[in-house]
Structures are given as C-alpha cells and as structure tokens.
Amino acid sequence: MRKVMITAALTGGFHGKEANPNLPITPEEIAQATFECWQKGASIAHIHARDTEGKATADVAVYRRIKELVREKCDIVISFSTGGGPNLTPEERIQAAFADPEICSINMGTMVRTRWGEGSLFLNTRSQIEEWARILKDRGIKPELEVYSHAMFVDMTNLIDKKLIEPPYFVNLVLGMTHQGALEANTKNLVSMIDYLPSNTVFNVTTIGWRQLLLTTLGVLLNGNARVGMEDNVYYRKGVLAESNAQLVSRTAAIIRELELEIASPEEAREMLGLTGPG
Numbered sequence: 001m002r003k004v005m006i007t008a009a010l011t012g013g014f015h016g017k018e019a020n021p022n023l024p025i026t027p028e029e030i031a032q033a034t035f036e037c038w039q040k041g042a043s044i045a046h047i048h049a050r051d052t053e054g055k056a057t058a059d060v061a062v063y064r065r066i067k068e069l070v071r072e073k074c075d076i077v078i079s080f081s082t083g084g085g086p087n088l089t090p091e092e093r094i095q096a097a098f099a100d101p102e103i104c105s106i107n108m109g110t111m112v113r114t115r116w117g118e119g120s121l122f123l124n125t126r127s128q129i130e131e132w133a134r135i136l137k138d139r140g141i142k143p144e145l146e147v148y149s150h151a152m153f154v155d156m157t158n159l160i161d162k163k164l165i166e167p168p169y170f171v172n173l174v175l176g177m178t179h180q181g182a183l184e185a186n187t188k189n190l191v192s193m194i195d196y197l198p199s200n201t202v203f204n205v206t207t208i209g210w211r212q213l214l215l216t217t218l219g220v221l222l223n224g225n226a227r228v229g230m231e232d233n234v235y236y237r238k239g240v241l242a243e244s245n246a247q248l249v250s251r252t253a254a255i256i257r258e259l260e261l262e263i264a265s266p267e268e269a270r271e272m273l274g275l276t277g278p279g
Helices: 027-040 060-073 090-099 126-139 150-161 187-195 212-221 245-258 266-273
Strands: 006-009 044-047 077-080 103-107 142-147 169-175 201-207 225-228 235-237
Touching: 006 027, 006 245, 027 044, 027 060, 027 245, 044 060, 060 077, 060 090, 077 090, 077 266, 090 126, 103 126, 126 142, 126 150, 142 150, 150 169, 169 187, 187 212, 201 212, 212 225, 212 245, 225 245, 235 245
Parallel strands: 006 044, 006 225, 044 077, 077 103, 103 142, 142 169, 169 201, 201 225
Antiparallel strands: none
8 A cells, every 4th residue: 555655844944824823933832833743644844934033044053953852752744845035145045054953954956935025036056056066965864855846857857967966866846836937736747847857866845825625635546645744734724723833734644535545654755755763
C-alpha cells in the first residue's frame, strides 16, 4: 500500500494573527503546532520563523530555537524555508540553512509580487539558486524545489545537469500564488505540471487559498503527497477559520485513509526522500 507524506506548512512569511488568531508565531507556538500536526499524521513540518514583532525573520538563533523545541516533542522531519517574507533580502533568506534542518526549500525562479508590495521582486536568479543548492549539498540538507510554473523546471533541470541535487528529487508544486509568474490553482495546471516532473521525483502539492483541499487530494490520487496548513490557507471551509494547523492535517489524513492509502511516518518519509536522520 502506497505511503503518503503530509507536510504541515504552519505559518508562512506574510499574514499574521490578523488573518487567523490561531496562526502560530512564536517559537513556542510553532513547536506546539508542529507537535499537534505530528500527532494527527504529519511527517514533515515546513517552518517560517517570526521575530518578536511577528514579522518574518531569517535569524539563525530563532530557527535553532524552534528546532530545539520541536525535537523535545517529536521526531517529525524539519523543513525550513528560504522563501522568508517580503521584508527579507536573498542574503538574509538563505540564513535558515545554517540552522541545519533536514530539508530547506529553494524557489526555482523569480516572480513579481502583486500583493504585499506590488511591483517588488521575489528574486531567485539562476546563480543564486545554484549557490544555495551548493550550500545545502555541502551541509547535507535535502533541497525541496518550489515550482510555481512550467518555466521553473528549466532551473530544476540545470541543477540536475550540474549534479547540484541528488535523487530522489523533492519537488513542491505550488499553485494559486498571486505573484506574477505563478500559475492559477486548477486541475489542468496541476496535471500538466506533474507531466513535466523528471523521473525519480517525489512531489508535494501546495495550493494557496480555498482550493487547497481539492487539489491536494487530487495530487494524492495522482501519486503525490499533500501539503496543508495555515501558511497557504487560513480557513477550514468557506467563512470558517481553521482552529489549528492540526485540524487541517487531520482532515487530509482522514481522506488518505478513506482512499485506502497509508500515511507515512517521519521515519518512512526520511526513507522516501533519502534523508539520513533527524536534524
């Protein structure tokens, strides 16, 4: 029976408690939310850090503190973001890698923000992507490649050709981001992007907004894995705020079981992704 990984994307780098008062912000809140998601079936926690004012931060000490608190509670796979937030420079965003998580995200292309500072660049140049892949490889961190459109597979292929990433490749297909250069969240786009994945790839499906449940479930049916959580969607259903990240994980876990598939444990996720052990 196929194993399915659930990633809990807990916080993100944009909205705060004004969007949902249940959004975890502090290291203690993030660690507790991670633990609750692990209890409900999440095998990976995708984590953004916030400072004392609730803004996105790249402070290595904050990431290390979150990692320490999570490890006191459970063995979930820890994934840190290098996406950060719109207030961070590329030089700041890579700092999360130096807290040595098991996984770090790398965005596969540059986009233009249409919210949170319209017209500003979410800069991810080819040379930057290559440099960050080298940093992760040198530190033994698995890269999760964030792909928002078909064009971004070009830079993924570049990393493969230059042997900067090793199989199995871990790709996160992101749909519904409002950035210019990202694709709308719909079935056609998801199926098409899956067709572009190279062999020996493990993939997640991430959907921003109300289509999260629909397209993550479709991704599972198409042999992928699901990412849910309040980074991407703060609602449980239309007009009803999610009570917690764990509530969203629990629903997806129930669907996976109803599909007669099995939920991957953290240990099984490590095996699927070729990870060496808790970081």
